[in-house]
Amino acid sequence: MSGHPDTADGGRRDQIRSHLLALRERVATACEKAGRDPEDVTIIAVTKTYPASDVRILAGLGVTDVGENRDQEAAPKAADCDDLDLTWHFVGQLQTNKARSVARYADVVHSVDRDRLARALGSRARAEGRQLTCLVQINLDPESAVGELGPRGGVDPRDALSVAEAIDAEEGLTVGGVMAVAPRQGDPGTAFARLFQVASDIRDRYPQARVISAGMSGDLETAIEHGATHLRVGTALLGDRGPIVG
Template identity: 35%
Template sequence: MEQARKQVLKDNFLKLIEEIQEACIDCHRSPEEVQLIAVSKKHLAEDIKFLAQLGQKSFGENYVQEALAKQKELSKLSLDWHFIGALQTNKAKFVVGNFSLIHSIDRLKLAQALNKKALDKKIVQDVLVQVNIGKEPQKAGVLPEDLEALVENILKLPSICLKGFMTLPPYTQDRNKMRNYFSMLRKWKEKMEQAFGKQFPHLSMGMTLDFKEAIYEGATLIRVGTRIFGPRP
């Protein structure tokens, strides 16, 4: 890797970590409560390796085959892989056991496919339910009014463990609207905890443009790519 690329990655990463810590302090949260998922889709394995040397261990990928190839290339590193992209049911067999957390469960059929593969592997796969908080027809995610039924059915599956919720809110430059969408997901999480008498520890929300607003509203996982890596090739 060229020295100039290393310097860009290092500067971007350290500045981002500083801003995450500042946002946490601003809203009286501990920085330890927020985990950065570096979104590495379409970026080189050598970029991931360099960031791991700087201390970043959690990486998010959107495409199954690309992610598995990177995992193989970087198998000697102790990395925490998250699957954050849309997932087809027929790809479930490839992600179970290869990612610590799958962020994008949006339908029962997919959850059942993951459960079946996890049963075969004799493991429990951690997952998040993706909620279409803005009810945008072009986006994946369960609609908020259908969330409770989906959660109820997922909790019956023995080999996947629901850890919380993820969202991709509508694009807006209005900071108050950003916070409102994230607040809505937090409130739905609280409703589900009350309905089922169970804690769901994670809220995966916030990306390059809105991670601070997400932190203010309770995000535990933020998914940031462009801010670290620059534009995708």
């Protein structure tokens, strides 16, 4: 896999380092306002459309949580970086027929929103001899019909515990917490407050489920204010999206 322009040279490393310093400052400032410890917030670098060489730069800068949206891009990238000590997060919508591939490299799957997907992941995790942490994806968009998966996916908040139970029933899977994307319309703070409540309900049942995956480049401060433990950041860390060349 060849790289994004300037990916391999020192200029790209300097660019990513500069973005990372600015991002960490944003996180620290938001945590201070929220009375939280920045050490309790993990940055996941979403490297969609960026090459493995950027992942290597990030790892050298201490960012070892890497997120991907599409299996066809994630699988070869994870293989390219197999020598690094990384935690791979699958953060995109996942079809059951991709469960086998994702179970081979992902450590955390953020987008479990139905029982059938939990069963498929459990089966594949057992076949691969791996343990996957799964997050229940919550639909926070009030414009979506109840039960509608849509482009962003997610289960209705009222059904979140049912999906968590389906995950817990599968040997090879662990209930890790929740994930959500802010709605396209409306106040993200209200949505993230709702997510925090759902997360608390799940954690009451499954004490290890402490992850709240929420917040991206544009709304991470609001997510931190409402308890996010993991931020999924692409543009603010790697710059504007560009196609992988090669």
